[in-house]
Amino acid sequence: MNRNNILIHLALAVVLILIAAFAGQLNRWRTQWKHRVHMIPTAEKQRASTADEIALAEGRPSRAELLVKFKSGVSSEAIDGILERFHDRIEDRIENDPGLDAIDDLDDADVASTVAQYSALPEVEYAEPNYEIELDAVDAPPFVPVLPHDPRFTDQWALANSGQRGGKEGADISATRAWARTTGSDKVVVAVLDSGVDYTHEDLAPNMWTRPGNLAPYHDNELGTIDDTNGFNAIDSSSDPMDENGHGTHCAGIIGAEGSNDIGISGVNWKVQIMPLKFMNAGGFGTTKDAIEAINYVIDRKKDGVNVRIISASWGSTQKSRALEEVIRKAYESDILFVAASGNASTNNDRTPHFPSSYNVPNVISVAALDRNDQLARFSNYGVKSVAIAAPGVDILSTWLGNQYEEKSGTSMATPVVAGVAALIVAEHPRISVDDLKKKVLASVDPLAELKGKIATGGRINAAKAVD
Amino acid sequence: MSLSKQDAVEKARKDLAQRLNVDASAIKEQAVEDDDFPDMALGAPEDGEMSGQMITSGWRIRLGANGQSYEYRADKNQVRLYKYKGKNYRL
Numbered sequence: 001m002n003r004n005n006i007l008i009h010l011a012l013a014v015v016l017i018l019i020a021a022f023a024g025q026l027n028r029w030r031t032q033w034k035h036r037v038h039m040i041p042t043a044e045k046q047r048a049s050t051a052d053e054i055a056l057a058e059g060r061p062s063r064a065e066l067l068v069k070f071k072s073g074v075s076s077e078a079i080d081g082i083l084e085r086f087h088d089r090i091e092d093r094i095e096n097d098p099g100l101d102a103i104d105d106l107d108d109a110d111v112a113s114t115v116a117q118y119s120a121l122p123e124v125e126y127a128e129p130n131y132e133i134e135l136d137a138v139d140a141p142p143f144v145p146v147l148p149h150d151p152r153f154t155d156q157w158a159l160a161n162s163g164q165r166g167g168k169e170g171a172d173i174s175a176t177r178a179w180a181r182t183t184g185s186d187k188v189v190v191a192v193l194d195s196g197v198d199y200t201h202e203d204l205a206p207n208m209w210t211r212p213g214n215l216a217p218y219h220d221n222e223l224g225t226i227d228d229t230n231g232f233n234a235i236d237s238s239s240d241p242m243d244e245n246g247h248g249t250h251c252a253g254i255i256g257a258e259g260s261n262d263i264g265i266s267g268v269n270w271k272v273q274i275m276p277l278k279f280m281n282a283g284g285f286g287t288t289k290d291a292i293e294a295i296n297y298v299i300d301r302k303k304d305g306v307n308v309r310i311i312s313a314s315w316g317s318t319q320k321s322r323a324l325e326e327v328i329r330k331a332y333e334s335d336i337l338f339v340a341a342s343g344n345a346s347t348n349n350d351r352t353p354h355f356p357s358s359y360n361v362p363n364v365i366s367v368a369a370l371d372r373n374d375q376l377a378r379f380s381n382y383g384v385k386s387v388a389i390a391a392p393g394v395d396i397l398s399t400w401l402g403n404q405y406e407e408k409s410g411t412s413m414a415t416p417v418v419a420g421v422a423a424l425i426v427a428e429h430p431r432i433s434v435d436d437l438k439k440k441v442l443a444s445v446d447p448l449a450e451l452k453g454k455i456a457t458g459g460r461i462n463a464a465k466a467v468d
Numbered sequence: 469m470s471l472s473k474q475d476a477v478e479k480a481r482k483d484l485a486q487r488l489n490v491d492a493s494a495i496k497e498q499a500v501e502d503d504d505f506p507d508m509a510l511g512a513p514e515d516g517e518m519s520g521q522m523i524t525s526g527w528r529i530r531l532g533a534n535g536q537s538y539e540y541r542a543d544k545n546q547v548r549l550y551k552y553k554g555k556n557y558r559l
Contacts (some may be wrong), residue, residue, distance in 0.1 A: 247508065247520040288518060315519055319515065344506035345506050
């Protein structure tokens with residue numbers, strides 16, 4: 001054989017090997033496809049009832065189809081005998097896994113009992129429902145954003161960032177997606193512990209908490225009896241929590257300015273009850289003692305049956321108070337989440353703690369601020385151990401004194417975003433515990449490379465994930 | 469109470485004169501600048517004080533006396549002396 005012949009034979013050999021490999025792959029594809037179409041027969045899909053479609057969409061088996069693994073050594077005759085006894089038939093035999101069969105129950109019995117029936121047999125290694133999960137994605141309805149009728153909604157980049165004013169499209173909390181699931185509930189009460197709230201603001205008034213008629217005015221052994229019709233004022237223990245600064249009104253609007261009312265803006269919640277608590281004065285500062293008194297008021301009202309589930313705390317300092325920490329722990333024991341601003345000093349809270357956000361109490365969520373480009377705000381504190389989550393907090397439009405609206409920046413503004421999302425979760429899951437609520441909030445983030453190694457979750461709150 | 473920038477400077481000047489026990493004319497205005505502060509206590513909280521964590525616009529006022537420099541911070545609601553002998557004071 002000369003040199004040319006050797007080369008020709010070698011080339012032929014390579015071609016034959018490639019053809020064989022391709023044929024083998026084709027066979028594998030054919031087998032996989034066969035399993036797939038057998039387990040989800042087109043004809044059966046077409047005649048599936050509405051209940052079946054719902055079951056499929058929910059990832060439940062559409063009918064009594066199950067996978068049964070027979071023990072090795074069980075003969076095909078024995079299997080046929082079992083099938084005949086149960087009035088079932090083999091839908092498909094899984095060739096790659098001897099003994100594993102997809103079985104169709106001709107009696108259309110419920111899956112659980114059929115699985116139990118097979119599991120009880122000595123010839124069976126295991127039996128389980130054959131979930132048809134793939135159809136879920138195929139049949140899922142397309143996402144339709146829910147947009148409120150509020151004239152200034154387009155300025156609310158935190159809720160829906162379309163890239164307005166140089167922002168990054170999609171750098172928002174996915175509110176319009178969340179609202180397809182829930183827009184909040186007037187059964188959920190969120191306490192805004194702040195400079196009070198302008199409860200007469202036309203965009204807030206319908207969502208303000210007022211003391212229910214069947215609840216007696218608040219009584220404290222030291223403070224006496226206080227008519228808390230509109231909330232609580234700890235500064236002078238009066239009945240009036242009217243905001244003289246604007247900060248508390250701004251935070252309240254972020255949580256729950258009435259949505260889709262053709263006025264101003266929309267809150268994260270279209271419907272909610274905002275309980276105003278005033279402990280900061282016209283200058284926007286207050287004492288630890290008054291903060292404690294106001295938190296005690298919330299705890300007492302919770303015990304009286306008011307469904308207050310969240311305290312939003314857009315304030316703080318670097319001074320630690322054991323008394324404040326203890327009353328926040330009492331709030332935890334009363335099943336109340338405490339959402340707190342991480343602070344605006346551009347510092348690392350792991351090294352220089354900021355309180356109350358840095359208290360190591362299970363109900364505390366510390367919040368950092370993001371700008372409209374998903375960047376940590378230049379002022380925001382951070383801390384991979386002590387700051388939990390981030391939310392929009394720069395140029396946030398919200399309600400202000402005298403039926404006005406203003407844009408403000410700070411972790412003060414990021415905090416009520418997270419408190420608002422927590423309220424949406426409670427609207428969807430009214431009986432959720434404070435521990436689970438916190439877990440759900442922290443699990444509902446869009447990870448951002450910018451935040452990796454800076455805050456614990458490394459992400460921005462996503463309302464749609466939170467209510468999913 | 470709504471303070472103007474000039475009101476705030478005057479209030480700061482009087483306060484410093486009193487603290488140093490000197491005539492107000494001995495207090496020199498070194499600089500008055502518009503600035504943003506990290507919180508509503510203008511980054512100068514007193515002991516036991518909590519403040520809203522909102523960026524707050526105001527004025528940074530630098531006064532001089534006896535060869536020393538002193539910083540006041542103010543906005544329309546308040547005037548504060550920043551780190552005077554290690555402590556903050558709200559006027």
